[in-house]
Amino acid sequence: MQNEKAGLYIHIPFCQSKCAYCNFYSITSVNLMPQFVAGLVNEIKLYQRQFDAFDTVYIGGGTPSLLSSGQLSDILSTINKFHKLDKETEITMEVNPGDVSVEYFKSLLSLGINRLNIGVQSFDDKILRFLGRRHSANEARQAIRHARAAGFKNLGIDLIYGVYGQSINLWKKTLAQALPFRPEHLSCYELTLEASAPLYKRYLEKKIKKLNEKQQKKFFFTTAEELGKAGYIHYEVSNFARKNNFKSRHNMKYWRHTPYLGLGPAAHSFFKNRRWWNVKSVKDYLNNVPQGISPVESEEILTAEQLKLETLFLALRTKDGIDLRAYQKRFRTDLLEEKKMVIESLINSKLLELKKGFLRPTLAGMAVADSLALI
Ligand code: SF4
Numbered sequence: 001m002q003n004e005k006a007g008l009y010i011h012i013p014f015c016q017s018k019c020a021y022c023n024f025y026s027i028t029s030v031n032l033m034p035q036f037v038a039g040l041v042n043e044i045k046l047y048q049r050q051f052d053a054f055d056t057v058y059i060g061g062g063t064p065s066l067l068s069s070g071q072l073s074d075i076l077s078t079i080n081k082f083h084k085l086d087k088e089t090e091i092t093m094e095v096n097p098g099d100v101s102v103e104y105f106k107s108l109l110s111l112g113i114n115r116l117n118i119g120v121q122s123f124d125d126k127i128l129r130f131l132g133r134r135h136s137a138n139e140a141r142q143a144i145r146h147a148r149a150a151g152f153k154n155l156g157i158d159l160i161y162g163v164y165g166q167s168i169n170l171w172k173k174t175l176a177q178a179l180p181f182r183p184e185h186l187s188c189y190e191l192t193l194e195a196s197a198p199l200y201k202r203y204l205e206k207k208i209k210k211l212n213e214k215q216q217k218k219f220f221f222t223t224a225e226e227l228g229k230a231g232y233i234h235y236e237v238s239n240f241a242r243k244n245n246f247k248s249r250h251n252m253k254y255w256r257h258t259p260y261l262g263l264g265p266a267a268h269s270f271f272k273n274r275r276w277w278n279v280k281s282v283k284d285y286l287n288n289v290p291q292g293i294s295p296v297e298s299e300e301i302l303t304a305e306q307l308k309l310e311t312l313f314l315a316l317r318t319k320d321g322i323d324l325r326a327y328q329k330r331f332r333t334d335l336l337e338e339k340k341m342v343i344e345s346l347i348n349s350k351l352l353e354l355k356k357g358f359l360r361p362t363l364a365g366m367a368v369a370d371s372l373a374l375i
Contacts, residue, residue: 005055005086006271007253010040010075011264012061013282020132021160023194025266025280026062032282037071039289043263044078046294051261051271053084056250057091059113065095069107076111090115090249092156097143098135105150116147117156117187123177124170127163131191132198137177144181154246156185161219163191164208168222175226184246188223189238190216220367235319237369255314257307265295273302304331317369321352321360335359346372 014033015026057079059072067075072093079085092115093108108116120140122128128137135143147155157178161171178186193200193210202208211219224234232240233247236255241247253260259271265285268277276299279285288295302310308331315322327335336343336359343359346352351365351372365372 004253004256004258005053006051006259006261007056007058007250008051008054008079008083009250009260009262009267010057010059010064011262011267012036012059012064012067013265014061014066015063016066017134018132018198020130020199021191021193021197022132023196024062027282030066032286033066033071035286035290036282037067037074039286040264041074041078042289042292043295044075045082046289046292047261047263048082051083051259053086054079054261055086055089056253057085057089058250059091059093060117061094063096063099064093065099065104069104069111072108072113073111076113092117092248092250094119095143095147096135097140100143100146102146102149105147105152109151114152115154115156116152117158117185118143118147120144120157120178121160122163123174124166127160127166127170127174130163130165131160141177144183148181154184155181156187156248157181157183158187158189160189160191161223162211162216168218171219172222172226175223179230182242184242185248186227186232186240187238188227188240190219217367221363224363224366233319234363234366237317237366252318255318257311257314273304273307275300275302307331308333316352316359316361316365316372319360319366321358324357324359 011025013026013036014030015028016030017028018026059075076091091113093113094117096119105116118140120143121131121133123137123140125137128135144155144157159174159178190211193203199208203210227240228234232242233244234240235247236251239248239251252258257270260269261271262269262278265278265282266280268275276296278295279288279297285295311327311330312322322335324335343352346365347354350362351368353360353362361369361372
């Protein structure tokens with residue numbers, strides 16, 4: 001929705017070590033962090049007056065919890081000084097369980113951060129070791145307790161399923177260990193083996209296997225069932241909220257095609273029909289921003305056809321689906337007419353449904369959301 005307020009994403013490109021499955025951009029030498037924060041502050045200033053206002057801020061990475069509260073304060077105070085933030089702005093930060101204490105969490109709250117995403121990934125130490133995480137299950141539990149003790153009332157937990165050697169029962173145990181913390185939000189991602197991730201090499205060497213389609217569906221439906229029983233709203237393929245107001249407002253912007261500004265190395269931005277992205281390496285980034293030079297590497301202008309396809313791809317990942325009236329208004333075309341035959345066939349196969357002016361995926365449709373988008 002182009003008329004909604006934009007979201008602001010900040011990419012912190014540092015990690016203490018690389019996880020075996022990771023394909024996000026980050027580096028493990030943290031000595032450039034002070035220069036990076038100074039550079040980021042400059043980049044925040046570069047966009048002054050280019051966006052009306054933001055009502056979500058998401059500090060992701062990488063590992064943002066490697067930043068000190070002083071560095072976070074520099075970043076957030078610059079955002080506040082040079083941009084308009086709504087009073088009710090959702091400010092989320094990703095944290096790694098090994099880095100945090102009650103005092104650190106309290107300092108985050110005092111800076112205005114009101115939502116946390118804790119990268120737990122599993123409550124099983126064997127699985128955590130396999131994934132190359134640097135925290136233990138106990139540290140994960142401790143981090144959640146610390147966040148609650150500090151006063152966080154909007155807490156998200158990230159978990160991964162479909163890990164080689166993980167049975168459905170082991171996965172159910174991890175879910176069962178997450179639920180007593182009553183997290184406001186749960187993200188449950190299937191482990192994907194991207195070519196750039198270290199685990200991929202083990203896959204090529206035939207030391208580990210990927211899930212087959214039947215196993216993928218079993219994990220997906222088990223997750224939906226277990227979290228449904230616990231009262232969670234399954235609002236996107238991998239995302240569950242305890243109540244409507246605990247849905248990730250920032251991530252909803254991506255799925256609703258709302259404008260967003262991404263700052264930091266490798267960050268992407270989107271506005272109207274333009275997408276642009278920053279240089280990937282921290283060094284290249286720091287060759288530009290300290291001098292007040294934009295670190296944008298390149299851009300693309302999306303055609304109406306590309307925008308339509310993206311809208312379908314993103315919206316059909318969400319339980320809300322596509323608002324047909326809004327689609328007609330934006331693209332001046334009736335989606336149901338335009339794709340009549342294929343939509344009818346997907347409705348007959350019970351993968352899509354029409355409800356109150358929305359074209360929505362069913363649960364079976366959400367399980368194959370990536371292929372639905374090819375309509
Ligand atoms: S998964 Fe997260 S913590 Fe692990 S290396 Fe990637 S960005 Fe860093």
